[in-house]
Amino acid sequence: MQIATPYLMFLGDVPDRLAAKTAYGIADWRPEWCIGQMRLPGCAADLGIPDLTLQEAVAEGCRTMVIGVANAGGVLPEHWVDEIVAALKAGLDVASGLHVRLGSIPAIAEAAEANGRQLHDVRHSDQTFETGKGTPRPGRRLLSVGTDCSAGKKYTVLALERGMRERGLDADFRATGQTGVFISGRGVSIDAVVADFISGAVEWISPAADSEHWDLIEGQGSLFHPSFAGVSLGLLHGAQADAFVVCHEPTRTTMRGVAHKLPTIREVIDLTVQLGRLTNPNIRPVGIAVNTQALDEECARALLADLAREHDLPATDPVRFGVEPIVDRIVAEFPPSNRAASA
Amino acid sequence: MQIATPYLMFLGDVPDRLAAKTAYGIADWRPEWCIGQMRLPGCAADLGIPDLTLQEAVAEGCRTMVIGVANAGGVLPEHWVDEIVAALKAGLDVASGLHVRLGSIPAIAEAAEANGRQLHDVRHSDQTFETGKGTPRPGRRLLSVGTDCSAGKKYTVLALERGMRERGLDADFRATGQTGVFISGRGVSIDAVVADFISGAVEWISPAADSEHWDLIEGQGSLFHPSFAGVSLGLLHGAQADAFVVCHEPTRTTMRGVAHKLPTIREVIDLTVQLGRLTNPNIRPVGIAVNTQALDEECARALLADLAREHDLPATDPVRFGVEPIVDRIVAEFPPSNRAASA
Numbered sequence: 289m290q291i292a293t294p295y296l297m298f299l300g301d302v303p304d305r306l307a308a309k310t311a312y313g314i315a316d317w318r319p320e321w322c323i324g325q326m327r328l329p330g331c332a333a334d335l336g337i338p339d340l341t342l343q344e345a346v347a348e349g350c351r352t353m354v355i356g357v358a359n360a361g362g363v364l365p366e367h368w369v370d371e372i373v374a375a376l377k378a379g380l381d382v383a384s385g386l387h388v389r390l391g392s393i394p395a396i397a398e399a400a401e402a403n404g405r406q407l408h409d410v411r412h413s414d415q416t417f418e419t420g421k422g423t424p425r426p427g428r429r430l431l432s433v434g435t436d437c438s439a440g441k442k443y444t445v446l447a448l449e450r451g452m453r454e455r456g457l458d459a460d461f462r463a464t465g466q467t468g469v470f471i472s473g474r475g476v477s478i479d480a481v482v483a484d485f486i487s488g489a490v491e492w493i494s495p496a497a498d499s500e501h502w503d504l505i506e507g508q509g510s511l512f513h514p515s516f517a518g519v520s521l522g523l524l525h526g527a528q529a530d531a532f533v534v535c536h537e538p539t540r541t542t543m544r545g546v547a548h549k550l551p552t553i554r555e556v557i558d559l560t561v562q563l564g565r566l567t568n569p570n571i572r573p574v575g576i577a578v579n580t581q582a583l584d585e586e587c588a589r590a591l592l593a594d595l596a597r598e599h600d601l602p603a604t605d606p607v608r609f610g611v612e613p614i615v616d617r618i619v620a621e622f623p624p625s626n627r628a629a630s631a
Numbered sequence: 632m633q634i635a636t637p638y639l640m641f642l643g644d645v646p647d648r649l650a651a652k653t654a655y656g657i658a659d660w661r662p663e664w665c666i667g668q669m670r671l672p673g674c675a676a677d678l679g680i681p682d683l684t685l686q687e688a689v690a691e692g693c694r695t696m697v698i699g700v701a702n703a704g705g706v707l708p709e710h711w712v713d714e715i716v717a718a719l720k721a722g723l724d725v726a727s728g729l730h731v732r733l734g735s736i737p738a739i740a741e742a743a744e745a746n747g748r749q750l751h752d753v754r755h756s757d758q759t760f761e762t763g764k765g766t767p768r769p770g771r772r773l774l775s776v777g778t779d780c781s782a783g784k785k786y787t788v789l790a791l792e793r794g795m796r797e798r799g800l801d802a803d804f805r806a807t808g809q810t811g812v813f814i815s816g817r818g819v820s821i822d823a824v825v826a827d828f829i830s831g832a833v834e835w836i837s838p839a840a841d842s843e844h845w846d847l848i849e850g851q852g853s854l855f856h857p858s859f860a861g862v863s864l865g866l867l868h869g870a871q872a873d874a875f876v877v878c879h880e881p882t883r884t885t886m887r888g889v890a891h892k893l894p895t896i897r898e899v900i901d902l903t904v905q906l907g908r909l910t911n912p913n914i915r916p917v918g919i920a921v922n923t924q925a926l927d928e929e930c931a932r933a934l935l936a937d938l939a940r941e942h943d944l945p946a947t948d949p950v951r952f953g954v955e956p957i958v959d960r961i962v963a964e965f966p967p968s969n970r971a972a973s974a
Contacts, residue, residue, distance in 0.1 A: 419858040419859070419888065420858040421858070421888075422891055423889075423890065479825070479827040480825055480826070480827070482823055482824070482825060482826070483821060483823065483824050483829050484822040484823070484858075484859065484862060486826050487858055487859075487860075487861060488858065514763055514868050514909055514910050515763040515764070515827075516762070516827065516830075517830075517865065517868055517906075517909070518826065518830060518861040518865025518866075518868070519861060521860050521861045522860065522861025523861075525857050525860055525861070545764075546764055546765050546766075547766065548765055548909070566855060566857055567857050
């Protein structure tokens with residue numbers, strides 16, 4: 289499954305920015321794909337890109353209308369269905385991050401069929417996977433892991449993709465969540481895969497590659513999260529990570545949605561190495577990425593310096609201070625051969 | 632979902648015993664539910680129970696026809712469809728362990744609808760789960776874990792259910808695989824659950840119970856298996872196991888389906904305790920169950936004695952030598968109060 293780009297971003301009439309979180313993530317990381325937006329009366333979100341009609345979007349070269357918004361109650365409102373049908377008739381594919389499958393709505397299924405358009409439900413993979421094999425495959429792989437869910441794992445690998453490419457390295461972001469799938473146009477929402485195929489799906493997401501190519505794999509959950517540790521472990525085993533970055537949110541005390549306290553960064557490093565060795569005996573940490581949003585700059589810099597010293601690893605806030613130190617460490621630990629550029 | 636009992640066992644025309652493995656497992660552990668079998672011309676399997684027509688099965692009180700066989704190629708043969716439709720018309724529910732969903736075959740879906748009968752696809756759960764919460768819940772729980780897949784985890788907890796009940800303990804087998812679901816009439820094939828809900832599904836399978844009640848939860852995979860460790864970890868966290876038994880097949884050198892070597896029993900004990908503590912800080916091993924089928928009796932007894940000494944745990948082959956020593960250890964470690972019987 290490859291989602292055709294560029295995109296027309298459908299925002300519907302969502303009541304706030306948060307409901308359009310996925311759309312903002314796409315616009316942040318793939319502005320060149322986000323040609324325009326379509327908003328219905330009452331929409332409280334605005335990506336700051338041109339408002340286009342369907343006809344204008346097609347004329348501008350859009351290939352897919354992206355529903356990057358959450359709808360209340362999980363039911364697709366009738367007036368959204370009308371817009372989706374109109375988009376299909378106008379010649380656009382439609383890709384959705386909604387829980388409901390587009391194809392389960394007869395009017396949408398019929399319009400896609402009649403107009404020869406693709407429907408993509410990124411929360412639901414129709415891809416058939418094999419079970420993971422754990423066999424070493426060529427190429428280099430970095431996985432972002434976390435002390436918790438929602439600790440910056442997607443953002444970190446996207447920032448690393450940008451930073452490593454700027455350094456001349458051959459690196460690709462590999463998506464394992466719905467926003468990431470829109471951003472890369474490809475990938476699988478790993479938490480929606482049937483349990484037996486978690487590691488196999490990751491092997492599929494990040495296949496054998498050139499020996500100096502880096503796959504930067506978006507992590508999910510945490511090995512310490514009682515709801516999702518199984519997903520995180522299958523992801524770690526499937527990724528066969530050579531390197532990992534620990535993502536952390538320093539103001540959180542309990543893990544999201546449960547009463548369990550946050551593990552320490554040291555605990556996450558140790559357990560990731562211990563368990564990751566099953567499929568890659570040389571796995572090692574290459575950095576710590578901290579979301580310092582809640583701290584003033586002085587506090588943030590002091591915290592990062594402390595963490596760097598304590599763990600002997602580069603520590604940075606990718607948003608605020610960039611990923612340079614982590615890229616430096618990657619280059620030092622995994623030196624590119626002469627044919628790869630070096631800054 | 633509760634499958635109505637007793638069962639008429641449908642064996643179709645399978646070419647060998649192995650294809651009817653599930654049916655044999657059900658007949659072994661729930662002979663009182665297996666009133667009769669239905670075999671088509673050419674069937675190479677025989678459960679050693681009466682061959683019944685549909686009318687005879689209904690007259691004998693059967694409530695569900697169980698398709699406990701594997702069909703070649705995953706396609707349901709036309710002549711099986713005819714028998715399933717006839718069973719529905721005769722007043723039986725139908726429960727299947729096939730990959731294909733019964734309801735996806737129009738003739739079967741229509742017959743179920745028209746006759747008000749239930750269809751159960753035990754490989755596919757339509758149950759909606761919540762994500763696991765990791766909150767302690769009352770009741771005692773034992774999980775079987777393994778050095779590999781197919782190492783006797785289902786058999787061990789079924790044998791423990793029998794042995795503990797004989798000792799007057801209140802104990803229920805909790806199924807996490809398809810054969811187990813038929814044996815308990817309830818449960819979920821955990822490997823078919825969407826990845827985000829592994830631990831949540833186990834919390835559902837084994838809900839809060841009386842403080843002295845034991846749930847004996849069927850384990851899956853192995854924490855050391857690169858294909859399935861995520862499932863095993865989610866299962867461990869959801870089970871919040873107080874106790875676990877390590878299941879082992881001593882002649883195996885590599886794990887099923889992959890090139891990885893088998894972990895030691897010690898490694899399995901240590902990692903299960905380390906990771907299990909996240910949701911139950913008091914988790915502990917209470918025995919080792921070894922499949923000694925490939926060893927003569929002297930070798931088997933010597934191996935078990937060695938393992939018991941090395942790990943300071945009861946070690947037995949549940950099939951060959953019974954589960955008494957493990958039940959003894961459970962009673963010693965978790966003493967029943969006076970109101971529970973004591974043998």
